[in-house]
Amino acid sequence: MSTMHSLILRTAGNFLLPLLLLFSIFLLLRGHDEPGGGFIGGLVAASAIVLSLFAMEIKSAKAVLWVDPRHVLGIGMTLAIVSAIPSAFFGQPFFTAQWLTFEVPAMGEIKVGTVLMFDIGVYLVVIGAVLTIMLSLAEAED
Amino acid sequence: MLLAVLSGFLIAAIAPWVHRFSGRHSGWVLAVLPGALFVYFLGFIPEIADGGQVRFVYPWVPGLDIQLSFLVDGLSLLFALLISGIGFFIVSYAGRYLEKHRDVGRFYVLILAFMGSMLGLVLADNLVALFVFWELTSITSYLLIGYNHEDARARYCALQGLFVTVGGGLALLAGLVMLAVAGGSYELSEILAGEGLQEHAWYLPILLLVLAGAFTKSAQVPFHFWLPNAMAAPTPVSAYLHSATMVKAGVYLLARLNPGLGGTDEWLLILSLFGGVTMLTGVFLAARSTGVKQVLAYSTVMALGTLTMLIGVGTETAIIAAVTFLMAHSLYKGALFLIAGILDHEAGCKDFLQTGGLRSALPVTTFFAAIAALSLGGVIPMFGFIAKELMLEAVLEAPTVSGVLTALAVATAILGVLVAAIVGIKPWFGPRVQTPREPHHEAPPAMLAGPAVLGTLGLLFGLAPMLPEWGVLGAAAGAVYGAPLDPNLSLWHGINAPLMISAASLLLGLMLYSQWDRFRAAFAWLDGVANSIGPERQYDRTMAGLVWTADWQTRVLQNGYLRYYLMTILIMTLVMVGVSAELYGISVGELSFADIQIQEWTVLGMLLAAAAVAVVIRSRLGAVASLGAVGFGVALIYVLFSAPDVGITQVLVETLTVLLLVLVLFRLPGFLNLSSPLVRVRDAVIALSVGGMMTLVMLSTLHMRAHDSISAYHVAESMPSGYGRNIVNVILVDFRALDTLGEIFVLALAAVGVYAMINLRAEDRK
Numbered sequence: 001m002s003t004m005h006s007l008i009l010r011t012a013g014n015f016l017l018p019l020l021l022l023f024s025i026f027l028l029l030r031g032h033d034e035p036g037g038g039f040i041g042g043l044v045a046a047s048a049i050v051l052s053l054f055a056m057e058i059k060s061a062k063a064v065l066w067v068d069p070r071h072v073l074g075i076g077m078t079l080a081i082v083s084a085i086p087s088a089f090f091g092q093p094f095f096t097a098q099w100l101t102f103e104v105p106a107m108g109e110i111k112v113g114t115v116l117m118f119d120i121g122v123y124l125v126v127i128g129a130v131l132t133i134m135l136s137l138a139e140a141e142d
Numbered sequence: 143m144l145l146a147v148l149s150g151f152l153i154a155a156i157a158p159w160v161h162r163f164s165g166r167h168s169g170w171v172l173a174v175l176p177g178a179l180f181v182y183f184l185g186f187i188p189e190i191a192d193g194g195q196v197r198f199v200y201p202w203v204p205g206l207d208i209q210l211s212f213l214v215d216g217l218s219l220l221f222a223l224l225i226s227g228i229g230f231f232i233v234s235y236a237g238r239y240l241e242k243h244r245d246v247g248r249f250y251v252l253i254l255a256f257m258g259s260m261l262g263l264v265l266a267d268n269l270v271a272l273f274v275f276w277e278l279t280s281i282t283s284y285l286l287i288g289y290n291h292e293d294a295r296a297r298y299c300a301l302q303g304l305f306v307t308v309g310g311g312l313a314l315l316a317g318l319v320m321l322a323v324a325g326g327s328y329e330l331s332e333i334l335a336g337e338g339l340q341e342h343a344w345y346l347p348i349l350l351l352v353l354a355g356a357f358t359k360s361a362q363v364p365f366h367f368w369l370p371n372a373m374a375a376p377t378p379v380s381a382y383l384h385s386a387t388m389v390k391a392g393v394y395l396l397a398r399l400n401p402g403l404g405g406t407d408e409w410l411l412i413l414s415l416f417g418g419v420t421m422l423t424g425v426f427l428a429a430r431s432t433g434v435k436q437v438l439a440y441s442t443v444m445a446l447g448t449l450t451m452l453i454g455v456g457t458e459t460a461i462i463a464a465v466t467f468l469m470a471h472s473l474y475k476g477a478l479f480l481i482a483g484i485l486d487h488e489a490g491c492k493d494f495l496q497t498g499g500l501r502s503a504l505p506v507t508t509f510f511a512a513i514a515a516l517s518l519g520g521v522i523p524m525f526g527f528i529a530k531e532l533m534l535e536a537v538l539e540a541p542t543v544s545g546v547l548t549a550l551a552v553a554t555a556i557l558g559v560l561v562a563a564i565v566g567i568k569p570w571f572g573p574r575v576q577t578p579r580e581p582h583h584e585a586p587p588a589m590l591a592g593p594a595v596l597g598t599l600g601l602l603f604g605l606a607p608m609l610p611e612w613g614v615l616g617a618a619a620g621a622v623y624g625a626p627l628d629p630n631l632s633l634w635h636g637i638n639a640p641l642m643i644s645a646a647s648l649l650l651g652l653m654l655y656s657q658w659d660r661f662r663a664a665f666a667w668l669d670g671v672a673n674s675i676g677p678e679r680q681y682d683r684t685m686a687g688l689v690w691t692a693d694w695q696t697r698v699l700q701n702g703y704l705r706y707y708l709m710t711i712l713i714m715t716l717v718m719v720g721v722s723a724e725l726y727g728i729s730v731g732e733l734s735f736a737d738i739q740i741q742e743w744t745v746l747g748m749l750l751a752a753a754a755v756a757v758v759i760r761s762r763l764g765a766v767a768s769l770g771a772v773g774f775g776v777a778l779i780y781v782l783f784s785a786p787d788v789g790i791t792q793v794l795v796e797t798l799t800v801l802l803l804v805l806v807l808f809r810l811p812g813f814l815n816l817s818s819p820l821v822r823v824r825d826a827v828i829a830l831s832v833g834g835m836m837t838l839v840m841l842s843t844l845h846m847r848a849h850d851s852i853s854a855y856h857v858a859e860s861m862p863s864g865y866g867r868n869i870v871n872v873i874l875v876d877f878r879a880l881d882t883l884g885e886i887f888v889l890a891l892a893a894v895g896v897y898a899m900i901n902l903r904a905e906d907r908k
Contacts, residue, residue, distance in 0.1 A: 032866035035786040037874060043794035050801055070897065073890050080883055095879045099865060111865055115875040118882075122875070125886040129893035130798060136900040137805045 006055065013052035020048030028123050029116075038119035042126025049127070050134050069131035076124025083117035143198040143212050146182055147265060149175060150258020157254055158247030169237010169588055172250055176229035176257060183222045190219050190617045193626055197267060197331065213267035213331055216617025220465065221264035221394055223614065228386045228476045229257045231592030236378040238588040239483055243376075249289060253382065256282035260387050264394055269318045269328045276314065276355075279391060280307040283383050287375045299371040302681065306358050306368045314355025314395075320348045325402070334402040334624070349403055352395065353412060360392025360446045363420040367678040369443055370427075373435040377486060380435055381479030381592075385442050386472040393449045397464065401624030404456050410542060413454025418550040420447025425557040429564070429654075430665055432495050434482045438475065441518065441561050444554060445471040448533060451547065453622070455540045462629040463532030465618045469610060470529040470600065474517040477596035478565055481511045484589055485569060490579035494564055499574030503581040506590060508570040510597040515566025517600040519559045519651070520644060523633055525603040525610075527644070530555065532631075534640035552643055559651020564658065607631035712832050719835055730838060731845035742782060749775040762807050770800040787870040 024045035031037030049065070087096035099113040153160075153175050161168040189196060195215045202210040214222070233253060240246045259278035266272040281304070288300030324342045325333030339345065356362075361369040372384050383389070396413065403409060424443030431437045445467070452464035484507050485491045489500060501508040513524065520530030534555070537547045584590065603610050611631045620626045635641065654661055673679060699710065752771035759765050773796030780789035817825070856869050856877065864872035874882050 031868060031871045032875070033868050035790060035868060035870075037787065037868070037871040039874065040787065040790050040794065043791065043798065047794060047797055047801075050798070054801075070894070073893060077886065077890055080886060084879070084883070095883075097864070097876050097879075113865065115864075115866075115879070118879060119871075119875050122882060122886055125890055129889045132893040133802065133896045134805065136897045137802070140900045 009051075010055035013055040017048050017052045020051075021045055024048065024123075028119060031119060032115070038122030039126055042123040043130070045123070046127045046130035046134075049131060053134065053138070065131070069128045069135060071128075072124050073128030073132060076121045076126075076128055078121070079124065080118050080121030083114040083121060086114055143214075143265070144200050144210065146179055147212065147258060147262045149179070150254045150256075150261060154251045154254035154258065157250035161247045161250055166241060167237070168246070168250070169234045172237070172254065173230050173234040175254065176226045176233060179226035179261070180223065180230060183219060183226055186214050186219055187613050190214065190216055190614065191612055193617065193620065195331075202268075202271070208270050208328065209268060210271050211267040211329060212265040214265065215621045216614055216619070217394070217397055217465075217621040218264045220469065220614045220618040221390070222261055224469070224472045225257060225260050225264065225387050228382060228472065228592075228596070229253075231476070231480070231595065232378045232382040234588045235381075235480055235483070235592050236376070238586050239378055239487060240376060249286075249376070252282055252286050252289070253379070256286060256383065256388070260391070263391055267330050269322050269330060269333075272330070273311075273315055273318055276359075276391065276395075277308065277311050279388050280304060280311060280359075283307075283372070283388050286379045286383060287372045289376055289379065290374070293374070296374040299368075299374040303368045303372045305685070306365055306681070310355040310358025310365070313351045313358075317348050317351025317355060320344050320351065321402075324348060330398065334399070336402075339402045340406050345403070345406070346408060349406075349408060349412075352399065352403070356392035356395045357416065357450075358392070359395075360389050360450065361420075361443050362392075362416050362447060362450055363423050364677040364680075366420060366423060366427075366443045367676070367681065370431075370436050370439040371678075373433075373439050377435070377479060377483030380439070381476055381483065384439060385475035385479050389442060389446055390449075390468065390472075393446060393453070393468070396450060396453045397622040400453055400456065400461075400622050404453070404624075407542075410454055410456060414451045414540065414543060414547055415454075417447045417449070417451025417454055418547050420444075421451060421554050422550050422557075423447070425554050425561060428561045429557045429658075430662055430668070432493050432662070434485060434492055434494055434497075435479075437494065437561060437564055438478055438482060441558075441565075442471075442475060444558065444561075445475065448554070451550075452533060452536055455536055455547070457536060457539065457541065458623065458627055459532060459539065460536035461623045462615075462619045462627060462631075463529065463536045465615050465622060466525075466532055466610075466629070466631065467529035469615065470517060470525040470603070473596045473600045473603075474514040474524075474526055477510060477514040477593040477600070478518065480589065480592040480596075481507060481514065484585040484593070487589065488579070488581040488583075488585055489577040491569070491577050494568050496577055497569035497575055498572050499570070500577070500581065501570040502574075504570075504584055506584050507593070510590075510593040511570060512566050513601050514593065514597045515562045517597075517604070518565065519562030519648070520555065521562075521648065522644075523601070523604045525600045525607070527604060528607055528631055528633060530558075530644060531635060531640045534643050535635075535638075538639055552647065555643060555647035556650045556654065559648050560654045560658070560661075563652060563655035567655070604633060607633060709828060712828055716828075716831055716835055719839060723838075728838060728842045729845060730841035733841070742779070745775055745778050745782065762810065763804065766800055766803045766807065769803075770796055773799070785870070787868065 024041040026041075027036035027044060028038055028041030029036075031041065084095045086098045087094060090096075090098070097113050097115045099111055102110045102112065104110050153172070157172060160171055164171040186196065195213060197214075198212040200210040202208050233250070236246075236249060236253065240249055243249070256279060259275050259282055262275035263272060263279055266275055284300050284304040287303050288296050290296045321333060321339075322328045324344050325336055325339060327333050327336075333339070339348075342348075358365045369384060369389060373380050375383070421444050424440050424445075424447055428437050428440030428444060431440055449464055449468055449471075452460045452467065484504070485497065485500075488504065488507075489497070491497045517524035517526030520526045534548075534551055537551045538544065540547050608631070611629050615631070616627065616629050619629055701707075749772055752768045752775060756765050756768040756772065759768060773792060777789045777792035777796065780786075780792055856873060859877075860866055860869045860872045864876045866872040866876070
């Protein structure tokens with residue numbers, strides 16, 4: 001990646017990264033009702049991070065990531081699998097979605113379900129997988 | 143009953159801990175299980191002896207109509223008693239025999255699991271259960287033969303036994319499935335109760351497949367070679383598996399199927415001839431061997447051949463002879479193998495030539511060895527005598543090939559006496575030979591109990607044959623024959639042809655024994671023949687050929703070039719889809735270009751142009767970029783057809799793919815060798831065919847709907863059951879969440895795989 005020392009890319013990357021990450025979470029959370037979801041959100045976040053990685057040296061890039069992407073991968077898989085378990089306690093088929101409804105003042109009714117947990121798992125797996133592959137390839141270059 | 147069958151496995155699971163707690167007495171402690179099972183099975187005798195049957199049915203896989211059913215009739219009870227009764231002595235014996243071995247715990251696990259499998263096999267009434275237990279005996283026996291797994295020879299022998307028996311097991315599986323289809327049931331008792339199996343069109347294939355399984359398991363010629371090699375196992379294992387139980391599994395199966403498959407010319411000829419030849423081969427090889435366990439192993443081959451032959455002959459006398467011989471053989475052979483273990487344990491002898499004159503040092507052992515050997519030789523008044531008389535009688539009155547069988551049987555009887563003399567006289571009488579170890583004392587009671595009881599029973603049953611007959615032999619013979627039989631066993635039949643043959647063979651056998659050394663020398667040249675063309679050599683050749691083929695096809699298919707992998711996959715797909723299209727027909731419906739909008743034409747044009755650029759462009763980066771353009775064009779199409787989620791995903795994936803490829807491309811050297819025109823034409827043909835095939839498949843998928851689309855269901859249920867307005871997302875995370883889980887799992891695996899390939903290789907280089 002040493003060939004991509006572009007000042008413009010680096011400056012833009014610094015600004016874009018937080019914005020894109022925020023946008024990815026927005027996509028993740030609204031996904032159940034509007035276009036978006038864990039997969040798309042994860043891809044957006046991964047692209048954002050890869051973009052800023054392109055602008056940096058591999059060493060500083062690794063310093064920016066405060067967690068190992070492989071851990072993100074594992075946490076995502078765990079979340080996704082754990083989300084399938086509650087149904088077992090109600091004697092329902094594996095993966096039957098469970099929902100809780102809250103009344104939150106000023107926001108109205110909020111529904112939280114295991115599918116959200118599952119979607120967050122998907123989100124993390126996508127980020128983890130893409131970054132693991134990208135970082136491995138980039139490092140191997142050295 | 144379920145508990146009785148499974149108890150072997152359950153106790154096996156805790157056996158190492160039992161062994162740790164009970165220390166040197168673990169043999170006796172664990173022998174309680176087979177002992178208790180023996181008593182449990184004894185409890186069935188009154189009911190079975192009256193011609194009854196007891197059937198136990200437990201649901202197993204209810205969805206597939208597979209039930210775990212067990213049938214106790216004369217035959218299975220006879221086997222169950224032998225397995226648990228001999229098992230009792232084996233386990234207690236092994237406690238002392240293997241006392242100093244460092245992982246005796248593992249031995250107990252295996253031997254008890256084996257006992258459980260064997261019980262399951264003989265008691266199972268369901269074909270699936272029978273097959274599962276059948277294979278379990280092969281696997282546990284593999285582990286037992288290879289018990290001394292640090293010894294390369296033991297590993298080789300174990301593997302040989304496994305390959306031969308499991309190879310036959312595969313044939314058996316096919317045979318059993320066909321049998322079940324032909325018989326209309328997976329329950330043995332129902333199949334055998336039905337009529338007309340012998341006239342069924344599949345009779346011959348079923349017979350041959352089942353025989354392949356039974357013959358390999360029961361070491362019939364030409365598969366007899368694995369059995370002597372299985373003697374690499376510790377002696378208690380040989381005594382148990384390779385004399386009394388496992389190798390009889392094949393015989394058991396033949397006996398069990400006799401009412402359904404027997405009685406035809408094919409059955410009679412194949413079984414009696416193979417059995418007869420095996421019988422003579424076994425006894426001949428036994429007489430040529432000098433290794434203690436080799437002699438016993440080959441004489442087991444002889445016994446298995448005899449049993450197969452008798453089942454093949456199938457007359458009333460033959461069946462009675464078969465069950466009698468089966469029982470007599472289990473008793474004396476179990477005893478003799480245990481005595482072989484004592485010889486090894488006390489005097490360090492593994493070869494008969496090292497032995498002689500041990501009677502003063504081991505008087506008790508000598509006595510029981512002698513009565514067991516008398517039974518083996520078929521000398522009056524042992525149980526073995528009754529069995530041998532019946533066998534000769536059955537052969538003399540066999541419906542066909544009686545002459546051949548009689549000749550084989552007479553030769554076998556003579557050599558059998560020789561073998562009995564080797565076993566019963568050579569080590570004990572005559573001049574004292576210096577043994578590798580000086581026997582200071584008799585074997586401990588735990589080791590003498592087996593030979594004593596089994597040997598004595600051989601004598602007792604000979605004197606009072608009504609005892610076993612009333613117990614199970616009558617019922618067992620009836621179960622094999624398919625109709626009640628009255629064996630009416632007795633020691634004395636008057637002076638008849640079998641008795642004359644017996645007497646003559648006894649005389650000739652003893653004469654041969656006096657010339658044993660010259661007998662062996664006379665046939666020494668056979669070693670060379672066996673080494674160059676014998677069945678074991680063929681086995682080795684087959685295995686070497688297998689390895690060579692695997693090696694060759696790995697070199698061809700796993701060549702390490704991505705392009706060839708891709709080509710193989712694509713061509714295979716093309717062929718498979720082509721074949722099924724040819725077989726089942728394919729239709730794409732009527733194609734109409736009329737309702738394609740102008741903006742769609744535009745996107746299409748862009749796609750084609752980008753694809754064309756990707757093909758002709760000379761730089762890698764350019765090719766990647768134009769492929770990216772193709773991807774974005776596809777995304778546009780998704781958006782045009784109002785699938786924003788899919789469109790967004792396509793854009794993102796395409797972006798990431800381009801980024802990835804760019805990352806990789808940096809690492810590749812420039813194009814040095816461009817492919818030749820011929821290769822390019824080949825690649826173009828493959829590419830166009832695959833593209834065309836995919837188009838066809840796509841169109842026909844849209845045209846030929848086997849089922850109604852479930853889109854409507856998704857649209858209707860998305861909000862009420864999935865609580866989401868975004869149908870795509872509801873499908874992903876709720877309706878089809880399991881699929882998604884599988885997909886992210888693959889994604890995670892791919893990432894880990896890439897990481898491992900790149901980083902571990904880098905570490906290797908360091």
